[in-house]
Amino acid sequence: MFNKVLIANRGEIAVRIIRACxxxxxxxxxxxxxxxxxALHVRYADEAYLLGPAPSRDSYLRAEKIIDIAKKCxxxxxxxxxxxxxxxxxxxxxxHEAGLVFIGPKPSSIAAMGDKAIARATVARAGVSVVPGTxxxxxxxxxxxxxxxxxxGFPLLIKATAGGGGKGMREVTNIEExxxxxxxxxxxxxxxxxxxxxxxxxxxVGARHIEIQIxxxxxxxxxxxxxxxxxLQRRHQKLLEExxxxxxxxxxxxxxxxxxxxxxxxxxxxxxNAGTIEFLVDKNKNFFFLEMNTRLQVEHPVTExxxxxxxxxxxxxxxxxxxxxxxxxxxxxxGWAIECRINAEDPYNNFLPSTGVISHSLLPTGPGVRVDTGxxxxxxxxxxxxxxxxxxxxxxxxxxxxxxxxxxxxxxxxIVGVRTNIxxxxxxxxxxxxxxxxxxxxxVEERFSIEAAEEGKxxxxxxxxxxxxxxxxxxxxxxxxxxxxxxxxxxxWKWISRWERLRR
Amino acid sequence: xxxxxxxxxxxxxxxxxxxHKVIIDGTAYAVDFDTxxxxxxxxxxVDGRSYESYIYPGEEGWQVFLFGTxxxxxxxxxxxxxxxxxxxxxxVERGEYFLKAPMPGLVISIPVSEGQQIxxxxxxxxxxxxxxxxxxxxxxxxxxxxxxxAPGDNVEQRQTLLSVI
Numbered sequence: 001m002f003n004k005v006l007i008a009n010r011g012e013i014a015v016r017i018i019r020a021c022x023x024x025x026x027x028x029x030x031x032x033x034x035x036x037x038x039a040l041h042v043r044y045a046d047e048a049y050l051l052g053p054a055p056s057r058d059s060y061l062r063a064e065k066i067i068d069i070a071k072k073c074x075x076x077x078x079x080x081x082x083x084x085x086x087x088x089x090x091x092x093x094x095x096h097e098a099g100l101v102f103i104g105p106k107p108s109s110i111a112a113m114g115d116k117a118i119a120r121a122t123v124a125r126a127g128v129s130v131v132p133g134t135x136x137x138x139x140x141x142x143x144x145x146x147x148x149x150x151x152x153g154f155p156l157l158i159k160a161t162a163g164g165g166g167k168g169m170r171e172v173t174n175i176e177e178x179x180x181x182x183x184x185x186x187x188x189x190x191x192x193x194x195x196x197x198x199x200x201x202x203x204x205v206g207a208r209h210i211e212i213q214i215x216x217x218x219x220x221x222x223x224x225x226x227x228x229x230x231x232l233q234r235r236h237q238k239l240l241e242e243x244x245x246x247x248x249x250x251x252x253x254x255x256x257x258x259x260x261x262x263x264x265x266x267x268x269x270x271x272x273n274a275g276t277i278e279f280l281v282d283k284n285k286n287f288f289f290l291e292m293n294t295r296l297q298v299e300h301p302v303t304e305x306x307x308x309x310x311x312x313x314x315x316x317x318x319x320x321x322x323x324x325x326x327x328x329x330x331x332x333x334x335g336w337a338i339e340c341r342i343n344a345e346d347p348y349n350n351f352l353p354s355t356g357v358i359s360h361s362l363l364p365t366g367p368g369v370r371v372d373t374g375x376x377x378x379x380x381x382x383x384x385x386x387x388x389x390x391x392x393x394x395x396x397x398x399x400x401x402x403x404x405x406x407x408x409x410x411x412x413x414x415i416v417g418v419r420t421n422i423x424x425x426x427x428x429x430x431x432x433x434x435x436x437x438x439x440x441x442x443x444v445e446e447r448f449s450i451e452a453a454e455e456g457k458x459x460x461x462x463x464x465x466x467x468x469x470x471x472x473x474x475x476x477x478x479x480x481x482x483x484x485x486x487x488x489x490x491x492x493w494k495w496i497s498r499w500e501r502l503r504r
Numbered sequence: 505x506x507x508x509x510x511x512x513x514x515x516x517x518x519x520x521x522x523x524h525k526v527i528i529d530g531t532a533y534a535v536d537f538d539t540x541x542x543x544x545x546x547x548x549x550v551d552g553r554s555y556e557s558y559i560y561p562g563e564e565g566w567q568v569f570l571f572g573t574x575x576x577x578x579x580x581x582x583x584x585x586x587x588x589x590x591x592x593x594x595x596v597e598r599g600e601y602f603l604k605a606p607m608p609g610l611v612i613s614i615p616v617s618e619g620q621q622i623x624x625x626x627x628x629x630x631x632x633x634x635x636x637x638x639x640x641x642x643x644x645x646x647x648x649x650x651x652x653x654a655p656g657d658n659v660e661q662r663q664t665l666l667s668v669i
Contacts, residue, residue, distance in 0.1 A: 032646045048580040344634070348567075348574055351580045353634040354659065355607045360545065383633040411572065414545055416558070426572030442517045460570055463555050465509040466526055466575035467548055468566040473505060473520050476581075 001078020002101055003027060003321050004169035007041065008066050009081030011176035012391060014041035017079050020312035029075050031066055033059030035382045047073055054384045056198075061082045065087045065092045067098045077101035083386070103319045105294045109269050113292040123289045128261050131280055131288040133201035135159075140183055145200055149178055152202050158182060160189035161197035166255045168193070171203060172486070185345070206283040206440045209233065209290070210245050212262035212277045213303045215314055222266050225260035225307050226333045230278075230301055232428070234351070239421075240383060240428065241299035242338045243306050246399060246437030247281065254285055254286040261494045265289060274300075274315050298341070298388070301370060305395040326367040335395055336402040340391040340410065340425040342373075344381050347424035347450050353387045356380070360416035364409035368395040368402075371407060371413075381418050389420070403429060427453035508585050510578045600649065601668040603640060605659045609633030612653050614666070620648045622668065629653075629665050633657055 001250060004027035007014045014030065018041060021028045030045035035054035042048040049069045052060040063085055078095055080086040086104070089111040095102040104110070110233045113119045117136025132152045134140060139161070140148070150170070151158030158181060160168030168189030170181040186196035214227040214309050228239050248255050262277040276297050278290040298454055309331070314324060345351040357380050363371050373390035375381070381389060394409055396402030407429045410422055427450045433439050439447075507656040509516045519527040526535045536549040540556065548555045558569040565578035578586070615620060622642050629640045646668040653665050 183540045186521035349606070350638075352606050352638055353636060355633070387634040387636070414558075416545060421603065423569060423572050423574060430572070432526065458571075459572060459573060459575075460555070461511045461514060461575060462516060462528060463548065463550065464557070464568040464570050464575035464579055465511050465518060466528060466533075466535065467509075467537075467546055467555070467559060467570070468522065468537075468558055468568050468575075469509045469516075469518045469579050470526075470548070471546065471566060472507070472509075476505075 004029060004073070004075040004077075005103070005316070006031065006070045006073070006075040006078045006087055007045070007081065008060070009083070010036055010039060010041055010060060010077050010385065012372045012388070013081040013298070014039075015044060015374050016372050017081060017312055020043045020310060022315060024224060024316060026316070029070070029073055031060070031069060033384070035380075035384055035498065036381060040376060040379070041428065044114065049073070056384065063088070063094060067094055067100065070095075072477040074101070077103055077316075079103040079315070080134045080295065082295050082298055087293075088385070103273065103315055105271055105273050105275060105298075106193055108277075109271050109466070110294045111295050112269050116291070116358060119291060120289070122268055123292075126264050128265045128268075128289045129287070131202055131204065131290065132259050134199045136375060137199065139197040140199070142179065144180060145198070146175070146178060149175060152200055152256055155203040155205070157201045157203045158185040158198050159201055160185065160193060161195070161199055161492035167439060168196075168198065188220055204280050204282045204288070208233075208245070208247050208279065208281045209238075209441050210248065210281050210287070211276050211278040211293075211296075212258055213300070213311070214262055214266045214277060215276070215309075215311070215318070215324060215326075216266055216271050216273060218272060218321055218412060219323045221327065222263045222271070222332060223324065223326060223328045224262050224313075225303050225309060225331055227255060227258060228276075228297075230299065231439055231441045232434075232444055238299065238316075238341065239444060240338065240340050240425065241302050242336065242399075242402070243302040244333055244336065246456045247285075248435075251285070258287055260316075261287070261289075263293065274311055298391070299339055301372060301391065301393045302337040302339045305370070305393060306333045306335055307331055308334070326331055335397045336383070336399040337393060337395045338402045338406050339391055339393040340406065341388055341421075342392055342413070342425075343387040343395050343421045344389050344418040345387050345421050346419035347418075351421070353383070354381070354419040355383050356418045358417040360414065360417065362412070362414040364392065366409075366412075368405050369409050370394070375415075377417075388419075390415075392425075403435060424450050430457060506582050508580050508582070511575050512581075531624070538584075562599050566584070571635075588657070601642075601646065601666065603628055603646060603665045604629060605661055605663045605665055607633045608661045609638075609659060611653050611655050611657045611659060612637055614651060614653070616666075618648050618651055622646060622648060628668075631659070632666075640665070644668070 003020050007017045018028045028045040030048040030052050032042045033051055033054045051062055067448050078100055085471045089107040092102040092107040100460050101294040120130045139248040155173045158170040168185050170185045172181050185198050185492050190196040208231045216222040227245050228241050228243045230241045232240040265277050274296055276293040279287040280290050281287045344354045346354055358375050358377050361377050370393040375389050394402055394405040396405050410426050428434050506519045509518050515528050526533050533550050538547050542546050544559050546557055546559055560567045568575040569575055609631040612632050612662045614629050615627055623645050626642050627639045628642050631638050649669045650668045
């Protein structure tokens with residue numbers, strides 16, 4: 001049985017896993033890229049080894065090197081976190097072959113769920129409904145798609161196989177307009193991705209994205225930890241998650257049905273360890289299997305807050321061959337938790353990523369607040385990895401208390417050095433739709449704008465004016481002071497002109 | 505020192521009398537203004553009420569973040585205001601626009617070529633950073649005058665990518 005865990009990841013999730021290991025009295029090994037020498041996971045771990053240059057393919061994706069390091073430092077297990085190697089069946093397999101425990105599911109489960117067609121077929125056989133469509137069926141011709149469209153039913157979506165970002169996507173309401181739209185979708189897909197393959201999917205109107213957390217141990221126990229609401233997304237990236245879902249709410253029957261279906265889907269592939277079944281839920285509360293994530297999720301803390309289960313510790317316990325500490329009867333959801341993903345992105349400038357040195361950071365604290373982050377003042381946010389720099393999670397007895405607490409915490413949270421999407425979350429917290437829980441997966445992109453949300457809010461233009469003026473005033477005085485000194489070797493005019501040219 | 509500060513087309517006449525006194529539109533307030541820990545976080549006490557904000561210099565004036573709201577403020581002193589009035593008030597867009605990389609990254613593609621006519625909002629460069637592809641658009645119409653980078657180049661923050669005349 002292992003006592004030392006190598007964490008094959010970086011950032012907040014590496015820190016999160018190290019914390020669980022430490023609390024379990026286990027030794028921790030960090031791996032890092034040249035850009036992460038000063039990262040928190042390196043500082044917190046008992047041992048740390050360099051992987052290579054900053055780009056992921058030269059560092060965090062080097063499976064062989066990571067396994068080598070694990071063997072050399074006599075780590076017994078590897079926790080992959082999320083992203084990077086977490087859902088690579090070949091990596092999990094290589095770990096087993098090297099005599100290392102992979103803290104996650106069996107390689108066969110990762111492979112089965114990683115292939116859309118196999119995943120859909122497998123869970124469908126277990127009696128779980130899937131969103132009707134042709135994804136994963138290979139490339140079909142127009143004739144075949146037209147024939148299948150009647151079966152799927154309208155409205156439906158044409159989506160590009162190589163797709164993303166809505167390119168090559170068309171909404172179809174009847175069979176008559178289908179041929180023209182197919183043609184347009186293929187042309188756009190061809191132009192954007194170099195291949196024109198498309199598939200059909202039933203359009204779920206007013207869809208919500210709700211997922212169920214699963215835990216399964218080697219003793220045959222499979223339990224679910226309730227649901228998470230993940231409908232608030234932008235470009236298919238989740239921005240905010242909560243548990244429970246306001247859409248499921250008091251409907252205990254629906255929660256249990258979703259949970260049972262998720263457990264059945266997990267059992268159908270002999271799933272082990274932590275995993276998540278994602279569902280698309282329509283407005284009549286019908287739910288369809290979307291996909292299974294065979295790893296720890298970014299948003300796992302909201303479930304931890306309401307159930308009291310430490311999911312990472314449970315993962316380690318399961319990997320050590322122990323029995324889970326909980327049975328389904330032990331799991332109750334208490335209160336409400338919300339997570340805001342804090343990204344280094346400028347919400348006022350088309351969510352462009354922002355890089356730089358964190359010069360100052362003040363964390364929100366106090367009752368019911370948790371922050372999972374890998375950054376601290378002095379740390380550099382580099383362009384090599386994704387923009388998630390922190391997760392702010394709050395708990396409240398009720399959803400209303402959680403929302404108010406999140407507002408309070410967002411106002412307290414100060415990050416200086418890079419732009420963050422904190423103002424976006426603040427606007428979201430103030431929006432009527434969010435407060436009342438009336439939103440679907442299209443809400444952020446189609447019906448929410450930070451500028452519009454700011455209209456009608458109590459505003460303080462006079463205070464802002466005073467502050468801007470005071471800052472401008474200070475700057476003018478400082479500039480005047482510099483110009484007066486005149487101790488540069490060339491004239492100030494020349495110096496300014498050179499400086500301006502440099503900035504071009 | 506007297507300033508005219510504009511937010512959302514609303515003008516405020518602001519006189520900074522000394523470090524602890526500000527007159528805004530004829531009303532005097534006792535203020536206490538300080539930077540917190542590090543710029544650009546500022547704390548302001550106005551007649552005992554406490555406010556905290558981030559203030560950044562922007563392209564046209566100052567960006568003030570206050571209680572989760574962004575205010576764009578232009579601050580002019582009386583001399584600047586007179587100068588602008590004398591020049592007719594409307595500054596014509598002229599000269600070259602230099603597109604600079606807003607962050608370090610990898611140039612994925614440049615869908616325009618030198619000499620090409622472009623409209624405002626046209627995509628000039630697609631830059632990948634933090635695993636996302638970002639479209640950099642032209643703020644105005646014009647002609648592409650010079651490409652200084654090519655697809656596949658790694659660029660630094662604020663590096664000039666191309667210019668528009």
